Amino acid sequence: MKKGLSSLEMRLGGDLIVVPLGYEQKQESILLTGEPSYFYFDKEILGKLKGVEGISKLSPQFYLTSLNASCCSLPLQIVGFDPETDFLVQPWIREVLGKNLEKGALIVGSDVLIEEDRKIKLFDQGYLVAAKLDKTGTGLDQTVFATMDTIKSIYSDAKDKGLYFSENTNPDTSISSIFIKVQKDYDIDQVVTNIRQNIDGVQIIKSKTLISSIADSFSHFTTVFYAFALAFLVITLAVLTAMFSASVNERKKEFAMLRILGATRKKVASILFWESLYISVTGSVLGIGLAALVVFPYNVFIGDSIGVPYLQPSLLWIFVIGMGTLLTAIGVSILASIYSVIKINRFETYLILREGE
DSSP: OHHHHHHHHHHHOSSEEEEETTOHHHHHHHHHTOOOOOOOEETHHHHHHTTSTTEEEEEEEEEEEEOOTTTSSSOEEEEEEOTTTOSSHHHHHHHHHSSOOOTTEEEEOTTOOOOTTSEEEETTEEEEEEEEOOOOSSGGGGEEEEEHHHHHHHHHHHHHTTOOOOTTOSTTTEESEEEEEEOTTSOHHHHHHHHHHHOOSEEEEEHHHHHHHHHHHHHHHHHHHHHHHHHHHHHHHHHHHHHHHHHHHHTHHHHHHHHHTTOOHHHHHHHHHHHHHHHHHHHHHHHHHHHHHHHTTTHHHHHHHHTSOOOOOOHHHHHHHHHHHHHHHHHHHHHHHHHHHHHHHTSOHHHHHHTTO
């Protein structure tokens, strides 16, 4: 999740996002989970923002959704951007494509499925996919990006297929959001105030506030997670200690016989330790394997369910986590067996063998 937050912060690019009043949550859902949505306000707001002091760059975006499964490959968020002003999408595109996006072509997120001919079907029309973006762990992974010229064509197809738009809503006169880059020496809060003084009916999202709110949620989540993990370790230690102790009680005559046959206390202790090691390694490997069967196939579902950006760790980190889990389990198991070792070494061999006579 930390990687997901870092990825979101890097991808946002802008300092502020201006959306229609009341649509802040929908905009955040588009960015965080890729939940499809569309909303619009008049394009004239873009012109008004150009006169606001403290703004360095402005870039509008136009949103569409493909919600009707009968006409589209799958539900998607479609984002149209203006190549002439864009400072968010095109830098990512150049990373994977090496050039700007051509008219009629699309760039898709890493989780978007494409057909064998490298096309995706939107509103019964096939569009060429120029490239896929790298995994980000955000809603951008389920998003399709197109230039404004291409979005006009998709918009026309959407209307033909019955997708409802309010009157006078189209890519020529309407936009969904405006991403803003604040001038270097200006205070972001002051720019927000300047915008509110000049423009009504808009909601302003501060990128840093969005990131910090997610980070706070993440902090609470990790605190609860570590608390549960610690409680689970304590419970596991108690259960294993009781299990090993019961096993020693049942097998005390067996250990007494080993002592009579010449086994030292150290040898008996090593037998118990090796048994506990075998149990811990076997259980850990099975547990790690089962966890992998759940996490790897369903990592996208997990990311959507927790509601925060989730980027799966690299194979190296997964290996490190697995080894850490294995070593922790071994340590807990050895600690649990110490009580049994002390207990068996206190037994009087002669008295144990006389029991039951």
